[in-house]
Amino acid sequence: MPMDDFRAQVDAEEPSFDLLRHCAKRYDVSLMAAMLKWIELAPKRTIVLAVRDDHVLWARSNRAAFISGAYLATRKMTIPVPSASIMHSRNCKTQTAINKIPAFVWFRKEPVDMPLTEISFVANQYGITLGILLLPDAQPRYWHQDKNETDDTGLESTIDLFERRGQTNIR
Known part of the structure; x- marks a missing residue:
């Protein structure tokens, strides 16, 4: 995935799994690989993650999110998916979904009134849900x-x- 060409594909585009699937197909890579490449270029605080059985398998924050303290330390502990999240198994109604919830639901140090946008994609063939968490600039x-x-x-x-x-x- 050449960085210049990848950047040309995703610049000025709203984050979505349709965009990431397009990139995965273009470069003949997995959707997860496209997500991990995209996170390097994401301009706002962004976290990508994979969920199975209502627990986060892995998560990666971009630099802006990590510096502000918005990250999920999956190597250190088991992190349950919040019940208000669209990535929670009881809330997964469609293959792709977008939801706005308070950032506080995922990150306890964020202000209660700060919004967070969740984008989810259910990958039934692998039994996992892939997700993107989009946060506004840090206060x-x-x-x-x-x-x-x-x-x-x-x-x-x-x-x-x-x-x-x-x-x-x-x-």
């Missing part, structure tokens, strides 16, 4: 303070303290 959890500025508690930042004591500037 800043901290802010950069100007030099010698203090926060609401009157304390200066650690970086400013180091600089004031003559240590190397690490900004």
